[in-house]
Amino acid sequence: MRVVLADDSVLLREGLARLLEEQGMEVVAQAGDAEDLLRKVGAHKPDVAVVDVRMPPTQTDEGLKAALELRERHPGVGVLVLSAYIEESSAMELLSDDASGIGYLLKDRVGDVDRFVEAVKRVAEGGSALDPEVVARLLGRRRREDPLDVLSPREREVLGLMAEGKSNHAIAETLVVTERAVEKHVTSIFSKLDLPPTVEDHRRVLAVLRFLGSGGGAAS
Template sequence: MRVVVADDAALFREGVARLLTDAGFEVTGKVGDAQALLELVRADPPDVVIVDIRMPPGFTTEGLDAARELRETHPGVGVLVLSAHVEPHYALRLLDSDARGAGYLLKERVTDLGELADAVRRVAAGGLVIDPGVVAQLVGRKRVDDPLEALSEREREVLSVMAEGRSNQGICERLFLSPKTVEAYVGSVFTKLGLHQGPDDNRRVLAVLAYLRR
């Protein structure tokens, strides 16, 4: 699998590239700004782009903007945006109603090679990846007449893992539950929140995120 890494910090960029190489990925490009990233992808599209949310020259949302542009111009290229901070509004900007092959991960997760490799593979396969820290903030925020209060503690756990972009099998593995038990919890969560499960895992995740962002 071919991956491009974009980050203005050379040491971080080289570190991520080394981790990916050790995990069996082919790093085909390393760049330090969003414009160079766009030009590189146009010339030789990879399977996945990993990009810092803040890039030169303004260090605001250049990386995020580049990721969103690539989703439009190169829909077959997965994009994984990295951030140093939990910023749910940026994560949600990356994911719209047609989102596929996109993810938002905190930079601190990159030190876990297994988690990084898993995120890259899921994005490359067209899945969605949301950092657990973002999900926790969305689930944990207080709202007037909060419908989440109707969920049991286990149902909240299932909802949180689901919102990260995990399939039912992924929920089974994370929470050590059987497939039938997970199916029951997922059905209960959607019933209590008045949501439709959708035809695929991405639709299910987008429905949950749309609900949590309200």
Template sequence: MRVVLAEDQALLRDGLVRLLTAHGFEVVAAVETGPDLLDALISHRPDVAVADIRLPPTFKNEGLVAALEARSALPRLPVLILSQHVEPLYARELLSDSAGAIGYLLKDRVSDVRSFVEAVRTVAAGGTTMDPEVVAQMLARRSRDERLGALTPREREVLAAMAEGHANAGIAARLVITEKAVSNHINMIFSKLGLLPDLDGNRRVLAVLAFLDAA
């Protein structure tokens, strides 16, 4: 699986290259600026891009801008964005593209190698994954919504796990319940939130994220 990586810190960039290579990825380009990221994505057309939000020259949102611009030229180009802190505005920009194959993780998650590699593979396969802290802030922002208030504590746990991109089996293992119980919780969540219950895996994540991110 071919990867384009964008990270301005040399030590972290080299570490990510080694980590990805050790897990079977081929890093076809490792760049440090927004313009270089855009050029690399267009020229290499990788299976997935892993990019820091803040890149030179201004260290604002060059990584995100380059990734979204590349997706306009290469529809559904898988992009996993890394961020030092939760930045809701930038997360919203990423989520505004409802085509899937997107991810948003805090850099701290890279230290959990298995979860990071799983996130890269999920996005590359067309799925969606969001950092638990991003999901928590979305839930907090919508906490006054009557529909969210109607959810039980367990349903909120299942909702958060869904928004992070976990499948039913993963949610069951995480919460130590049966997959049938997970399915029942999800049906109740969809009913209470007014979402279609028959969405496929990635569309259900996007539907939940769209609901949580609504103004």
């Protein structure tokens, strides 16, 4: 698995590179700014780019803009965005079209090596990996702006865990219920959100986008 790292902190980049290489991944390039990131992804065609939201020269949203441009230029490259704190607008913009191959984690999660590595792998393989706190914030925002009353509280909980990228088995373990019960909830969610039968993973992404209010037209 080939990775490009982008962060203006050399210390953090080197730390992440060592961590990922110890897990058997190949860090093919590192970048300190958005322009360098775009250039190196174009040159190396990695499986995934790990990108800091805030990068030079303004330290605002250069990383996010670069991530969006990467999605447009290289749709086959997964993008895992790291942020020091939750920026709702950034997360919503990143997820506006398709959450497959997208991740958004708080930097604090990097300390949980297993979770971070799992997120990198999941995004590289085309899945999604959203920080639980980001999911909770976006779900709260969604309920404030346009409540989705068709879903029960348990179904919202299941969908939130789906947004984190968890499988039915992992959701069952988290909620301490049977996998069959989770399957029933997922089926009900698809039905209530009017998502037609298609590839299972694709429907999961559409369901997450529909619920977060960032991709309502994606399933039509």
